[in-house]
Amino acid sequence: MKRCLMILIFAGATAVARGGTIVHMNRTDFDGKTRPEAVLYAQEGQFRMDTLDADGHVSNFVLVRDGSVWQVDVPKRTFFEIDQAALAGQQSQMQEQMQAMLQRLPPDQRAAMEERMKGLMAGRSQSSLTMTDTGKTDHVGSWDCEVWQVRRSGAVSSDACIASRGSLTGGDELVDAVHKAAAITKDVVSALPGARATAQQMAVYGKVDGFPVRTRQLGSDGSVESAETVSSVERQSLPADRFAIPKGFTQTTLGGGHE
């Protein structure tokens, strides 16, 4: 009996130790207003990111688990899978729409538009993304962090202050889940010709051994356009349904059609 009790206590302790991590993030816009922006959930390699509306309600969330990425539209009660085939189909549909639109333009305008699009596509496929450690440190909330810079085609586009996994509550769970999610996302987008930069980005994120407690979007003059900051990190055992699509929601495809 005593042995059984010990096993139960151990099992309980394990469950707590293997509990999930919840990260609350705020967004501060250039006007200085701050509001809740997103909530991240990570547990046993599963990952969910909620985007909040102005009232703090979940407007949509991305779920990454079992090698798949799902997008859930909460107000519409719909969801769809983001996979290579769906993305390719979506891109092809957009190209068809663009071609149809071009056909309606006068010849001179069409030629100019086609030239611009070529340049845009070339820029996308050739753009490179790099992340470098600036060697600087900062303090965000209760966390010490290292400042990294993100450069897109050579220009600094954003920076991130990364706290080590050890300094974060549930840091191991969180960082492992992020790595896994980044790897899956990289796989999903790698097939898309225009998503080379994103695939690179995912690869880079997968290598960072920590979690960004602050990210800032920077203007071309280096000014901060907006910032997302971690406001709190909790450790909590999360129910399995937190990483599932809510019952009663309807599956659609990427373009919005019902399956």
Add this chain to the structure above:
Amino acid sequence: MRRRAACWIFPLIAGALLAACSKPPSSSAAQPAVASHRPPMAQSYSDEFHYKDPCSLLQTTEVEAALGAPLGTPPYRASNGSPVADGPDCVYQTAKFQTVTLSVDYDGGQSEYHIGDLLNGILKGTTVLSDKAKQAMVSEDGSQITGEWDEAKLTPLNCCIFNALRADQMISIDFTGSTMTLKAAAALVDAAFKRIDKPLALDGAANVAAAMAFLGGRPRPMKPCDVLSRAEVEAIVGTLATTPKAQDGTCTYELPRQPGRLPLVYELEFAWQGGNYDFRQDLQVAKMSGAAVGGMQMQVTTQQQVPDRPPADGTGARAAATAQKSAGTHTVTTTKTLSVDEMAKQMNGQTFTQAAHLTGAENVTNAGPWERSAGVGAKFEAVRKDVLVKVSTFANEDKAKALVSAAMSKF
């Protein structure tokens, strides 16, 4: 659209890729089924995402009591009457498709409430609104309507849209598509306000699929001249002069012309959706027209010859002096102010609005295959399964009703 989170984790998923996915669902945008994995569905229902649901403010039973009939489908979220999971309205529908719609503005109610103020002000300066309509917060039985709101009003030019405002939250109930009374509708709004901070666990989005199936059971629209065959029509009204003619939702049946008489026609008109709504609006328009004409005041002067009476005293002598004297009699002239309705009643025993079917009242004794019916001006109107059928009664009222009855047996 605001910029999505530049969150470190999924900048592209949350941005560039999904921007293309944020357009509303439409059949034209439908893609082939491409999902390659089984969706990880939750095992049980959760109220995690249940908020700002207009269907969570009223118990189904209290709406059924106000409607006087059970619902045909659970309350569902809708937009412009169509079932959609994120719709701002909650629709309550009886098995016979009578409809009440509750709309909730959880914020921004002030501006929404005052949108119609200008129109209201203009209408109050005219005779378009009856006195009863101006006193919007008095119910049909004359009792005062009160509730959990700061102010309330009826939407102008409509009998049955009640709006109530509390701080910046507004609740509206549109009961035009039903037989519900203003008193009952206002009581529902009162109940909804009381629950707005602690809503019920009713999920209107979850009932959308059931609602679509329910609405699929509505009578299917038909071409107006296909509802009844020519033989069926001739069995009721007699031989027709020409082939029935269809235009929009109306079929016209013309009888042989009699020399020196006006041509006789029956126009049978169908509205295949929103019949209850249109019917009540027609009654309201009729009522307003009836009030405008029947309430018109006019001076009526009558002259009466009465026998002379000997004066009893001096005052009598003065009165007699004002009358035009004649041999043994005199003329008494009386001027009265009467309304058109009063005058018609004195002459025919019926008010003008009653005789012209402009009272706005339903006919509760007129039995037929319909659920509701009334004479409205020069037409007879009836509703069955939310399909409104109207017919002109000029040729022969009984035969016109028989046509409606025969048409309604087809759905």
